[in-house]
Amino acid sequence: MSNDAEAPVVPVEAFEPPYYAAVFTSVRTEDQSGYSETSARMEDLVKDVPGFLGMDHAQTPGGLSITVGYFRDADALTAWRNNAEHLAAQKRGRVEWYQSYTLHVAKVERSHGFERA
Amino acid sequence: MSNDAEAPVVPVEAFEPPYYAAVFTSVRTEDQSGYSETSARMEDLVKDVPGFLGMDHAQTPGGLSITVGYFRDADALTAWRNNAEHLAAQKRGRVEWYQSYTLHVAKVERSHGFERA
Numbered sequence: 001m002s003n004d005a006e007a008p009v010v011p012v013e014a015f016e017p018p019y020y021a022a023v024f025t026s027v028r029t030e031d032q033s034g035y036s037e038t039s040a041r042m043e044d045l046v047k048d049v050p051g052f053l054g055m056d057h058a059q060t061p062g063g064l065s066i067t068v069g070y071f072r073d074a075d076a077l078t079a080w081r082n083n084a085e086h087l088a089a090q091k092r093g094r095v096e097w098y099q100s101y102t103l104h105v106a107k108v109e110r111s112h113g114f115e116r117a
Numbered sequence: 118m119s120n121d122a123e124a125p126v127v128p129v130e131a132f133e134p135p136y137y138a139a140v141f142t143s144v145r146t147e148d149q150s151g152y153s154e155t156s157a158r159m160e161d162l163v164k165d166v167p168g169f170l171g172m173d174h175a176q177t178p179g180g181l182s183i184t185v186g187y188f189r190d191a192d193a194l195t196a197w198r199n200n201a202e203h204l205a206a207q208k209r210g211r212v213e214w215y216q217s218y219t220l221h222v223a224k225v226e227r228s229h230g231f232e233r234a
Contacts, residue, residue, distance in 0.1 A: 011142035025128035106223030
């Protein structure tokens with residue numbers, strides 16, 4: 001999720017609840033033309049949403065992809081949900097890039113982190 | 118997440134809210150001895166928890182791993198959280214397998230799915 005190849009991979013931290021998590025789980029189609037550019041653009045755009053806290057992403061090669069975006073409150077989520085470029089990207093995703101997906105929007109009630117000493 | 122290599126990969130479905138999602142995001146250490154056996158055992162065990170709905174997993178090679186477990190209610194989550202084998206596995210994970218992790222436990226307020234026609 002970083003342009004800095006030297007940066008260590010670290011999960012998004014545990015914030016003080018309550019906050020929101022949007023869990024987006026998908027399986028892609030074979031033709032991914034334009035996907036990576038759009039994905040990079042969405043990553044840039046979401047950072048400008050007030051209340052955006054961070055995002056984690058993992059993808060099993062040839063398998064599931066999971067992206068989790070964290071937001072301070074429902075207003076932040078709504079702002080991202082209604083972003084015009086984001087809506088257009090979603091529409092294109094349904095036409096071209098996604099075989100199937102599920103979105104779960106959830107309010108985080110507790111969280112904790114661990115980091116090796 | 119399946120032993121059947123022929124089964125298509127499909128994300129866990131969107132259930133009727135409210136339900137719970139436990140988002141576990143981790144970075145592993147280099148020595149993963151015993152991890153895959155324990156992980157498979159946990160996958161079997163969690164299926165026996167009343168109220169367990171399903172689990173999605175994705176891992177970027179050399180990068181982040183995200184596992185999301187879905188549970189019908191807080192009681193189901195508590196049962197899994199207090200499972201003795203699960204507690205032992207978590208402890209071993211902190212000693213051996215995880216460089217860092219974050220757990221976010223969240224109540225799903227809305228969800229939807231998409232599947233290509």
